[in-house]
Amino acid sequence: MGSRELALDEEVAAIQGTVEALTPLEPDSRERVLRYVTARFGISTPRQSPTVPERRDDDVAASDDTSASSAPSSFETLAELFDAAQPSDNPDKALVAAYWVQTSGEADSFESASANRELKNLGHRIANITDAINVLKRRNPAPVVQLRKSGKTRQARKTYKVTDAGVRAVEEMIRG
Secondary structure, eight states, X not given: OOHHHHXXXXXXXXXXXHHHHXXXXXXXXXXXXXXHHHHHTTOOOOSSOTTSOOOOXXXXXXXXXXXXXXXXXXXXXXXXHHXXXXXXXXXXXXXXXXXXXXXXXXXXXXXXXXXXXXXXXXXXXXXXXXXXXXXXXXXXXXXXXXXXXXXXXXXXEEEEEEOHHHHHHHHHHHXX
């Protein structure tokens, strides 16, 4: 048996093992497992592969939805998301935390204090989270926008939203 046939046999065995492992899981669990594995091994996947057989209802469902509300389901904790994304600077750390806060609670927005609190729990607190978010707001397209400010002082609480561009930026960080 040649090395090509051996490699093909190993791939078929891996596919069979994967299908057997995923079959008893609920669709959300399957998606979390697949997203974790692809992030763990640095695998980029096309949105739709022409070589994948047509999906049946009982097959493993791979979602084409990349919306913010479904993306965090692949990570149980911010620590896992942060590890997969590997943000390199304070604005990117703030973006990952904001993405987590906004999407894990299925909220439409987030406050900078809540994002920084999550970072603090990971040991990555940002000394001035407002500065980091302001850097994000100045990027084009802006990954974060300010929705409102409560209070008249410069230090008043501000509410922000991670935009579609921000979601894509975090997903790119995860893909590496």
